[in-house]
Amino acid sequence: MKEKKIAIIGGGFIGAVTAIHLARYSKTPLEIIIIEPSKTMARGVAFSTQDSDHRLNGPSNIQFLYPEDIESFTKWLEDSGTLLKDHSAKINDGRIYARRRDFGKYVEQELFNHTKKNVSNSTISHYQDIAVSISRKKNTWYIFLNQLSSILVDKVIITPSNFLPSIPIELSPITKDPRFFSNPWSCDFSNKIKAGARVLIIGTGLTMSDMAITLLRDHKKIKITAISRRGLLPQRQRETLPQEPLWDALMRPIPNFIENHGSHNSVFRIFKIFRENVAKLKDKNIEWQVAFDDIRDAAYKLWPSLSIKEKGKYFRHLSPWYESHRFRLPPQTAQKLDDYRQQGKINYYAGSIIRVEVKNNFIQIHLRLRHNQEIVIENFDNVINCTGPERDPRKINNPIFAQLIDDGYATPSPFGMGFEVNNKYQSISQDKSPIKGLFFLGPLTRNAFGEINGIPTLIKQIYTAVKYISQN
Known part of the structure; x- marks a missing residue:
């Protein structure tokens, strides 16, 4: 029997785990191809950070890859000696909040192990390239790559996760200003911020929290202001352990x-x-x-x-x-942010930006506060965009998305939350029918499932999806 050939577009966390689960749970051998331009796979944006203060926002016993072995990551931390090197990971009640880079290393190793050997005798290959277009002829999908020739597969799984945040239109005057950082995940922007700088972070979620603790740790004299429309901050994790796994x-x-x-x-x-x-x-x-x-x-x-x-x-x-x-803060991060706030090094606004002016020595921001509509004018040396990853495929600069929409193979969500899919993760065409052999996984399916972020929820989606994809 000829092996089914499945292409996974995107080799970050979701793509890597999808490949692992296909190889691990398929009843028959598969030929699995991961199309990912980066040399490194499995980490994606979230787990590529090398910052020791960027931690998983849940304890290690819920950060699992395999439902039948939910303690696998905790065991890996202990067996590999990683936990011994991370003196801040374990909190008083014994829970472990590991560094995100360590989880990325764990997933990368699991992908390597399953590439070498897996129970279904499937093959996993990495095509270090960019998929630029997709077309279908009868039951075969043609994927055209940027450097290599096209490949023919039976099924396509699209697994993108975090795209760069869109730039709010109010920031148009500074989009090309070197003092503005549009990509909060860039590894080098922290080095470009000078001592004593006044920094504005737009957004008050988990990305802001990561940026703030890094900047305030590395730059002792800077001061940070963070703003979002509602000024809502990530809450702390629960202190009591759940009774049910x-x-x-x-x-x-x-x-x-x-x-x-x-x-x-x-x-x-x-x-x-x-x-x-x-x-x-x-x-x-x-x-x-x-x-x-x-x-x-x-x-x-x-x-x-x-x-x-x-x-x-x-x-x-x-x-x-x-x-x-x-999406709550790990205790270590929450405590550091509380300390910085008490020291007056970071403050938060609920409000909106109504005007931006570029000055020679600073960027002037006009803010309208939410609670009393007061206009506040403040000067900043740097502005960082932490508004969160873009989810609207019509706004994402991705040739595959544009082509799928134009050809009718995919339908954008009416709320700008990814693509329409059915309960079997199949893409829905613009005439409302499922597209055979084309699947979406991850945050771009949020419109269909609502709650599709966080490692356990993603693992549940991948686990249920691959059984259907591999068997039909």
């Missing part, structure tokens, strides 16, 4: 939230129930994260039942609040 909670046929409260098709009703649950828990001295995690674990069931109108309400009104509570 996370994988079991994610895979429940009926999640706890639905079992206790039923399924609802109104986002405001869902969050009203959440607030009621928080109040009940508070009376028992139980932290709010317990109630929130019940909603998180039920999102994959709740989200598909929402209408387009209800999803629109979520993105307009609730998404920033949800994400600031969902």
